[in-house]
Amino acid sequence: MNIKHFYDQALAQGSFAIESDGKVALVDPSRDITPYVQFAEENNAKIVAVFETHPHADFISSHLEIQEKFKAEIYINEKVGVSYDFTPMKHGDEVQIGKVTFKALFTPGHSPDHNSYLLIDENGKQEAVFTGDSLFVGDVGRPDLREGAGNIQASRKELAGMMYNTVNTIFKDLADDTIVYPAHGAGSLCGKNMSSDLTSTIAREKANNWAFQIKDKAKFIDAFLEGQSFIPKYFPNSVEVNRRGATELEEAIKKVEKKEGAEIPSDALIIDTQPQEAFKKSHLKGAINIQNKKDDKFETWLGSIVGPNEKYYLVAQNNKDLDFAIYRAAKIGYESNLIAAVVQPKGETVQDPQINLEDFRKNPDAYTIIDIRNSSEVADGKFFQSAKNIPLPELRERTSEIDKQKPIIIHCAGGYRSATGFSIVKRLLPDAKVYDLSDAVEEFK
Known part of the structure; x- marks a missing residue:
């Protein structure tokens, strides 16, 4: 045996x-x-x-x-x-x-x-x-x-x-x-x-x-x-897909339309799989960043942020990364609602602003702070007393609760989720000043 x-x-x-x-x-x-x-x-x-x-x-x-x-x-x-x-x-x-x-x-x-x-x-x-x-x-x-x-x-x-x-x-x-x-x-x-x-x-x-x-x-x-x-x-x-039985993986992946240099509609739901450092330097306006390194929780966050009936685009900077993203989406049955997977898409690109950490340290009350950790994490203690907790899986549905009269700071526990949270808030509140605290959160714990 x-x-x-x-x-x-x-x-x-x-x-x-x-x-x-x-x-x-x-x-x-x-x-x-x-x-x-x-x-x-x-x-x-x-x-x-x-x-x-x-x-x-x-x-x-x-x-x-x-x-x-x-x-x-x-x-x-x-x-x-x-x-x-x-x-x-x-x-x-x-x-x-x-x-x-x-x-x-x-x-x-x-x-x-x-x-x-x-x-x-x-x-x-x-x-x-x-x-x-x-x-x-x-x-x-x-x-x-x-x-x-x-x-x-x-x-x-x-x-x-x-x-x-x-x-x-x-x-x-x-x-x-x-x-x-x-x-x-x-x-x-x-x-x-x-x-x-x-x-x-x-x-x-x-x-x-x-x-x-x-x-x-x-x-x-x-x-x-x-x-x-x-x-x-x-x-x-997933429960229902598994009760029916899923189609063959290779066949399912082949059905995904892949494009290079295609233009994506500005109102589309776009999941950009770049590392956050590259994403912040240049990405399609309105894209949501879910990073796709080998051991990142890409599947979990894709399936937590995008609903199973929502149509979306996957974006990557090269074919190898794009194929990996499609494969991982298929692991949770999300290849079937892909409109297309696109390498180096065309469209309006933006660069994200960098937070002025010195100003934030001196004047935290001048910012709206959004803690996107899970409720159970927040129950163990806040990093900022004035922070409002909106867990990342709920952020798309609750962005209207955010006070945008002040600059908005997004933070999580270590920086991975905040990159996603930042991109969601920036997409839904395009006129607001939004910043990602990223891994600098460590000094405030």
């Missing part, structure tokens, strides 16, 4: 390939099938199965493409309500792949249709459990994503109660040395207290994970519901 853990740092998303006796099973595969195909080839094996824990909200799965290309069987809880061919897995059902067995564990709480999969080796030992978004290292999956999406919907309080039962009647009874393989790590928006460790054991989670420590159900529910982060705009859409 060979278990391979694949990890997408940008989305903090884990997927798995398990090889046994020349057969490969995948758990929660991401949209790009390339690494799984390579794994199968390296092990002289064939992909025969995909185990889906639930319809994911934060990324697009490749389960349908894998089924169509390799005739693999898809295993999923029937409560998900899918339209493609699948084999239903309810609690206790078992499937043998090579010499190992996958046993379904019904583990609702993050979603009402969630399965985990217990991996049992040829000697009957509980080797590992693939917990999806139910059990993380140090946390459990948030319960507030299925109030308006999916075949079965449930309130966050109902789901919190389900999670209490899952922790105390399913995971608690697994063997202590069972390895825990979750679908996410620190940085994912599917939980709030995740460890930076990507794997654990049941014994370690029982000893350290907060969810195992609270014995009273009502107190568990209260603790669980408190302090959850924002829900990106794209999350409900």
